[in-house]
Amino acid sequence: MWDKESAERIYHRIGILGWVSFVLLMVLFVRLWYLSVLQGDWYRERSERNWIRVIPLQALRGNVYDCNGKILAEDLPRFRLVLLEGSMQIDEARNKVEKVLQRKLASEFREIAPGEIILLENLSLEEVIKIEEAQEELPGVMVESYPHRFYPVSQVFSHVVGYVGKITSEEFKSLGPLGYEVWDRVGKGGIELFYEDLLRGRKGYRRVEVDALGQVRKVLANHPARFENSIVLTLDRDFQEYCYKLLGNHRGAIIVGKPLTGEILVLVSKPGFNPNDLVEGLSTEKWTELAQDEARPFTNRAIQATYAPGSIFKLLVAIAGLEEGVISAQTTFFCPGFLEYSGKHYYCWNRAGHGTVNVEKAIAHSCNVFFYNLALKLGPEKIVSYAQKFGLGVKTDFDLPGIKEGFLPTPNWKRQTKREIWYPGDTLNLSIGQGYLLVTPFEIYRLLCGIATRGKIYKPHLLKGILDGKGKLIREQKAVLEREIKIKESTWNLLVNGMKRVVTQGTGYACRDIPVKLAAKTGTAQNPHGKDHSWFGGFFPAEDPEVVFLVFVENGGDGSGEAARMARDLIHWFLEKRGVERGRR
Amino acid sequence: MGEDRILVVVVVALCLLGILAVYSVDPVRTEGWGTRSFFGRQIIWNIVGWSIFLFFAFLDYRLLARGGWLFYLLMCLSLVGVLLFGTGDETGARRWLFSQSVQPAEFAKLFLILFLGFYMSESKEDFDSYPLLLKSGVLSIVPVALVFVEPDLGTSMVLLVTWLGALFVCGFGGKKMGIVLGGLAALGSSGWLFLKEYQKRRVMAFLNPWKDPLGSGYNVLQSQIAIGAGGLTGQGWLSGKQSQLRFLPARHTDFIFASFCEQTGFLGGALILLLMGVLVWLSMRIARNALDLEGKVFAALTGLVFGFQFFVNAGMNMGVMPVTGIPLPFVSYGGSALLVNLIMVGLLYNIANSKRREVEKRKFGHSDQ
Numbered sequence: 028m029w030d031k032e033s034a035e036r037i038y039h040r041i042g043i044l045g046w047v048s049f050v051l052l053m054v055l056f057v058r059l060w061y062l063s064v065l066q067g068d069w070y071r072e073r074s075e076r077n078w079i080r081v082i083p084l085q086a087l088r089g090n091v092y093d094c095n096g097k098i099l100a101e102d103l104p105r106f107r108l109v110l111l112e113g114s115m116q117i118d119e120a121r122n123k124v125e126k127v128l129q130r131k132l133a134s135e136f137r138e139i140a141p142g143e144i145i146l147l148e149n150l151s152l153e154e155v156i157k158i159e160e161a162q163e164e165l166p167g168v169m170v171e172s173y174p175h176r177f178y179p180v181s182q183v184f185s186h187v188v189g190y191v192g193k194i195t196s197e198e199f200k201s202l203g204p205l206g207y208e209v210w211d212r213v214g215k216g217g218i219e220l221f222y223e224d225l226l227r228g229r230k231g232y233r234r235v236e237v238d239a240l241g242q243v244r245k246v247l248a249n250h251p252a253r254f255e256n257s258i259v260l261t262l263d264r265d266f267q268e269y270c271y272k273l274l275g276n277h278r279g280a281i282i283v284g285k286p287l288t289g290e291i292l293v294l295v296s297k298p299g300f301n302p303n304d305l306v307e308g309l310s311t312e313k314w315t316e317l318a319q320d321e322a323r324p325f326t327n328r329a330i331q332a333t334y335a336p337g338s339i340f341k342l343l344v345a346i347a348g349l350e351e352g353v354i355s356a357q358t359t360f361f362c363p364g365f366l367e368y369s370g371k372h373y374y375c376w377n378r379a380g381h382g383t384v385n386v387e388k389a390i391a392h393s394c395n396v397f398f399y400n401l402a403l404k405l406g407p408e409k410i411v412s413y414a415q416k417f418g419l420g421v422k423t424d425f426d427l428p429g430i431k432e433g434f435l436p437t438p439n440w441k442r443q444t445k446r447e448i449w450y451p452g453d454t455l456n457l458s459i460g461q462g463y464l465l466v467t468p469f470e471i472y473r474l475l476c477g478i479a480t481r482g483k484i485y486k487p488h489l490l491k492g493i494l495d496g497k498g499k500l501i502r503e504q505k506a507v508l509e510r511e512i513k514i515k516e517s518t519w520n521l522l523v524n525g526m527k528r529v530v531t532q533g534t535g536y537a538c539r540d541i542p543v544k545l546a547a548k549t550g551t552a553q554n555p556h557g558k559d560h561s562w563f564g565g566f567f568p569a570e571d572p573e574v575v576f577l578v579f580v581e582n583g584g585d586g587s588g589e590a591a592r593m594a595r596d597l598i599h600w601f602l603e604k605r606g607v608e609r610g611r612r
Numbered sequence: 613m614g615e616d617r618i619l620v621v622v623v624v625a626l627c628l629l630g631i632l633a634v635y636s637v638d639p640v641r642t643e644g645w646g647t648r649s650f651f652g653r654q655i656i657w658n659i660v661g662w663s664i665f666l667f668f669a670f671l672d673y674r675l676l677a678r679g680g681w682l683f684y685l686l687m688c689l690s691l692v693g694v695l696l697f698g699t700g701d702e703t704g705a706r707r708w709l710f711s712q713s714v715q716p717a718e719f720a721k722l723f724l725i726l727f728l729g730f731y732m733s734e735s736k737e738d739f740d741s742y743p744l745l746l747k748s749g750v751l752s753i754v755p756v757a758l759v760f761v762e763p764d765l766g767t768s769m770v771l772l773v774t775w776l777g778a779l780f781v782c783g784f785g786g787k788k789m790g791i792v793l794g795g796l797a798a799l800g801s802s803g804w805l806f807l808k809e810y811q812k813r814r815v816m817a818f819l820n821p822w823k824d825p826l827g828s829g830y831n832v833l834q835s836q837i838a839i840g841a842g843g844l845t846g847q848g849w850l851s852g853k854q855s856q857l858r859f860l861p862a863r864h865t866d867f868i869f870a871s872f873c874e875q876t877g878f879l880g881g882a883l884i885l886l887l888m889g890v891l892v893w894l895s896m897r898i899a900r901n902a903l904d905l906e907g908k909v910f911a912a913l914t915g916l917v918f919g920f921q922f923f924v925n926a927g928m929n930m931g932v933m934p935v936t937g938i939p940l941p942f943v944s945y946g947g948s949a950l951l952v953n954l955i956m957v958g959l960l961y962n963i964a965n966s967k968r969r970e971v972e973k974r975k976f977g978h979s980d981q
Contacts, residue, residue, distance in 0.1 A: 033739050033782075036783035037783055037905070037908055040781050040782075040783055041899045041900050041908070042896075042900070043780075044781065045892075045893060045896040048889070048893070048896070049889070051919070052889045052923075054927075054932065055926050055930065055932075056885055058930045058931075059839070059878060059882060059885065060878060062839045062930060062931075064843065064878050067840050067841070067842070067844065069840065070836065070839070071841040073837045073840070073841070074841035077834075077837065077853070077857075077859050078853045078854075078857050237857070238858050239859040240858070
């Protein structure tokens with residue numbers, strides 16, 4: 028029942044309830060103070076981590092241009108589909124995207140950046156539109172553009188320009204400290220590899236605001252990726268394309284350049300490969316097929332393959348003979364079509380014989396017997412030492428990776444490695460550029476440059492200039508004199524006269540109709556495995572050389588054939604084009 | 613200013629803050645003021661609620677007290693009705709009658725307060741007696757159990773606390789309170805076995821939210837992040853990232869306190885806490901000064917229910933209480949709760965007023981004036 032005592036008790040109890048409420052309220056106050064004031068900064072950062080996403084943007088690579096500003100390599104935009112982590116399960120996203128695009132997606136996905144997964148690359152514009160239309164059902168799925176490397180002249184420049192590809196785990200180990208990321212691409216060959224530092228470009232990033240579903244609501248900051256430098260090469264895209272075509276179905280190499288600056292206009296190796304395929308990433312089968320192709324499409328024949336130089340080497344033997352005083356301009360040997368030496372016959376290519384031959388005529392007609400005789404008097408060491416002076420068997424570095432050098436045999440070498448003595452026959456072989464002797468086509472090109480400039484060898488280069496991000500020329504490659512070979516003027520004169528006669532009277536008759544004075548030399552490298560390799564190289568105008576060229580055709584028969592005909596065509600092309608350009612001026 | 617007027621000012625302030633808070637997180641607010649928007653409906657519920665408030669404020673509460681058993685019957689019938697005919701939400705709970713317009717569990721709070729006030733004061737038994745303890749207990753457990761199986765753990769706890777509060781206010785001794793609390797604790801720990809999986813996860817998440825920050829701990833963490841990110845003065849009106857970008861779940865109902873704090877900071881949150889505190893304090897004062905036992909119990913239990921809900925809701929927003937779906941009175945979006953809360957305020961107002969009106973009819977009571 029309700030009495031005085033209980034009434035006081037109730038009054039008291041309500042008081043207690045009031046106090047308890049007060050204490051609990053204080054707890055809430057303190058907690059609120061702790062969260063928002065004391066720990067506010069920490070929670071604010073957590074909140075930002077919730078809704079701010081940093082999306083890295085792949086660096087743009089610089090373009091590669093030819094000397095006329097034509098594109099050899101560039102980045103083109105492509106679209107890919109990415110899923111922001113935390114917005115949807117991958118499987119769910121895959122199913123939905125497959126339904127929208129009506130096509131299957133790969134079962135494995137690549138993470139490009141923390142929190143971003145690539146669902147599909149290289150979307151068509153049609154597919155981009157489909158995705159945009161279905162955006163409501165695809166929270167966290169977005170279309171993103173990314174740069175894709177494109178090589179417009181594919182095969183023709185594959186060896187020189189090279190290609191880029193996804194960074195491998197080994198490359199990443201060494202490049203990681205330089206700021207590369209696992210999803211980056213990196214130069215894998217040629218200019219792309221050699222000038223990786225210049226071409227690489229700078230990464231960008233985009234800060235976006237996303238909601239709890241991972242939908243991008245707002246772009247907060249946009250730091251676009253850009254490229255820092257483009258590269259202009261000394262190569263001429265049209266000329267190179269023409270030369271590549273000239274080689275037809277042959278394997279081989281063509282090099283054309285300017286001896287007085289070291290600029291290289293054409294550096295062709297055939298067959299090439301399509302670098303665009305490699306950018307995409309080849310299947311393992313396709314890769315092995317290419318790697319095991321006996322045509323060796325990945326070998327740059329101009330700088331990485333070695334062959335016997337054949338008769339072109341005779342130029343060096345002549346220089347050595349004249350310089351060492353073993354012969355003079357007047358010295359003659361009689362060529363009956365062969366040389367008999369210790370009971371053996373060493374034949375001239377012309378079994379009928381060249382008769383009495385001096386050094387000029389010997390060069391013009393490429394008479395073996397003359398050089399046999401000369402070499403026997405000279406000895407192999409002297410020949411080799413002159414070859415070295417002109418850069419044969421010596422690695423010549425210029426701006427390409429993977430350059431190889433040829434091989435100059437000596438009696439010493441033969442004794443040590445083969446445990447055999449050097450026979451006079453070896454000397455005879457050497458004198459006509461056969462036997463153990465090996466050179467790369469580029470070394471022969473260098474030899475011709477040396478003769479054209481009369482001993483002044485300029486460092487060869489492919490880089491003409493560097494452009495900054497806005498296309499302004501910031502560096503120009505100057506001609507660098509690499510070395511000078513001291514040789515008597517009369518020797519040069521004899522040599523050039525001989526080479527002129529090659530065209531007018533001798534083995535280079537295929538080039539007789541060329542309207543400038545041409546100095547050239549043919550070469551036929553005997554090939555025990557098949558048809559001979561064919562060499563033809565020279566320069567023009569003979570007295571004031573502007574251009575040096577070298578054509579090498581694997582299994583092209585003798586040098587007066589395929590190689591000389593190709594040389595004729597490329598010289599015509601060059602002169603015609605220059606004529607057009609002059610006419611325009 | 614009298615208690616009655618302060619009461620109205622405080623509750624009006626809370627309701628206005630509520631409308632602002634609902635507006636700030638309304639997903640369809642940009643589409644206009646219509647009834648499709650949450651804040652539009654909240655305004656309508658306020659208008660309806662305050663009309664009903666006026667009715668209860670001037671209807672003598674002793675008339676209500678006489679309807680005691682009727683309320684009890686109404687409460688139980690509606691709760692059974694929910695279980696039989698109710699419609700549910702995405703968690704599988706059945707809570708609504710008349711296609712999601714009436715939530716009987718909310719009304720059960722009011723009915724139980726009215727019933728207990730009536731029952732305690734009309735009781736033939738002595739206060740502080742085992743029979744009264746037992747009878748009131750059995751009668752209270754029925755709605756608690758009915759709400760619990762909906763399931764609505766939060767509201768069933770409110771009802772349980774209402775009964776405990778009634779015992780406490782009516783002066784039950786320490787020993788008896790001890791027995792009841794001990795029994796409930798034992799029941800509670802064995803009741804763990806009957807909890808739904810998601811309810812268990814919520815409790816675990818309360819104990820360690822970082823264990824599963826993207827799963828069961830998500831709500832608790834996002835809410836604390838929202839409050840913390842508000843700092844002292846908040847991120848500004850309509851610009852809290854947690855709530856605007858929907859990291860915060862149940863932004864307009866259970867976690868409205870957090871989204872409000874994110875925008876207005878410690879100062880805004882403290883204002884709500886202060887208003888809550890004043891309301892509870894006023895309730896207790898009105899209870900003390902009430903002329904009769906019904907009035908005392910009504911007012912004290914009303915204050916207790918408000919205080920308990922405030923504490924649990926704000927506490928779960930701040931991570932000091934487990935997540936148990938109790939809305940923040942007057943502020944959270946929701947029609948039934950707002951109506952019931954405003955009726956309860958009407959009752960308080962009535963009790964505060966009636967002392968002045970009928971001071972000469974005082975039969976019994978204790979006054980501190």
